[in-house]
Amino acid sequence: MTKRNKIIYWVATLWLALGMTATGIVQLMQSKDETDRMSHLGYPIYLLTLLGIWKLLGVITVLIPRFPLLKEWAYAGFFFAMSGALFSHFAANDSAKDFFGPALLIVLTVTSWYFRPTERKLINV
Template sequence: MTKRNKIIYWIATLWLALGMTSTGIVQILQIKEEVDMMSHLGYPLYFLPLLGMWKLLGVIAILIPKFGLVKEWAYAGFFFAMSGAIISHLACREYGIELFGPALLLVLTLISWYFRPAERKVIS
């Protein structure tokens, strides 16, 4: 892996981890704005702490060394959660700033996954 790719990987991964950690904590604590948004999107409120805990576990999975298969599941979970968030906002006819956070985290997920080092991949 080139030095350039390693830098890209770690920048994307750390930003992704920061974004997922912060949104996960907000969801676990059920902050009013998050509760209002989830209600507006039509999701049950019991989904908030569950989604938040999954995000925090996913962050741990992508940051610890080894465990390639667990990392793949974490990246898949991040992809599904963020693409689902984008689709949910679009379904509610929200085309503005509401899409920025999930879209940024989706792009960071893809960049981190693509540039991950060989020792962080599933060996087949």
């Protein structure tokens, strides 16, 4: 792995971890703004707890060494959650600013996944 690719991986991964940790904690706190947002999108409030826990577990999985199969599941979960958020905001006719967070997290997820080191991949090619 080149030094450039290693830098890209760690920058994307750390920003992804920060974003997922922050949103996971906010979802677990279930503030009025967050519960209102979920209601606006048409989802039950209990989904916040589930998403928050999954995001925090996903961050731990992506950051720790080994467990490549679990990492694939974490990256897939991040992608599904954020693409679902994008689609939900689209379906609710939300403004463009509501698309920024999920779109950025999708880009960081794909970048981190693509540039991950060989030892963090399921199949070492």
